[in-house]
Amino acid sequence: MKTQELFNVLEQNKDKSLLFEYAPNKLVGANYHITEVKHVSIDSVDCGAQTDAWKETIIQLWESPNELDKTEYMSVYKAMAILKKVGKMKPYVFDAEVKFEYSNVTFNTAQLFVNDFEIRNNDLIIKLAIEKTDCKAKSICGVPEDKELVAANDEPCCSPDGNCC
Structure with missing residues (x-):
């Protein structure tokens, strides 16, 4: 509002x-x-x-x-x-x-x-x-829109070899 x-x-x-x-x-x-x-x-x-x-x-x-x-x-x-x-x-x-x-x-x-x-x-x-907090750069980071939970051993959206800053 x-x-x-x-x-x-x-x-x-x-x-x-x-x-x-x-x-x-x-x-x-x-x-x-x-x-x-x-x-x-x-x-x-x-x-x-x-x-x-x-x-x-x-x-x-x-x-x-x-x-x-x-x-x-x-x-x-x-x-x-x-x-x-x-x-x-x-x-x-x-x-x-x-x-x-x-x-x-x-x-x-x-x-x-x-x-x-x-x-x-x-x-x-x-x-x-x-x-809720959210990744605003899903398309850049390759995060599928419908994915909500990430297991602890999964790659974060902004990994060192990823596209992010």
């Missing part, structure tokens, strides 16, 4: 509570805070020596240990106020992919992409998902 699309969804649902589902049927606690918004520029070179560049908006969610008993979720309206204040200080790139950075005691820190959203009663639930 692009940053503008997220803002549109928030704008259309400002009277609701804002919940985040970080894994199937697992919600970020009601004690969460938006602790940071990152405007990230990525300039990369993949294993096939191809360059790429893109921008991301990364919104960090943190669960406060001082509010473990909290049951009322942040309102969409309040989240929008935080995000708008950030936008006045550091303008958004609205066509940048938006991700949410999150962790808890049982879930390692990850940057999660927005997979979907759902309206349930008076809640806007943003459904997050993990994006």
Whole structure:
């Protein structure tokens, strides 16, 4: 989901509570805070020596240990106020992919992409998902598109005598 699309969804649902589902049927606690918004520029070179560049908006969610008993979720309206204040200080790139950075005691820190959203009663639930790492230079490295797992004794896609950097 692009940053503008997220803002549109928030704008259309400002009277609701804002919940985040970080894994199937697992919600970020009601004690969460938006602790940071990152405007990230990525300039990369993949294993096939191809360059790429893109921008991301990364919104960090943190669960406060001082509010473990909290049951009322942040309102969409309040989240929008935080995000708008950030936008006045550091303008958004609205066509940048938006991700949410999150962790808890049982879930390692990850940057999660927005997979979907759902309206349930008076809640806007943003459904997050993990994006798997991938070889972006499959055709250059000779990796078949449908191959997912590589045994430990198999050649890596970027072997020393391969085509990669």
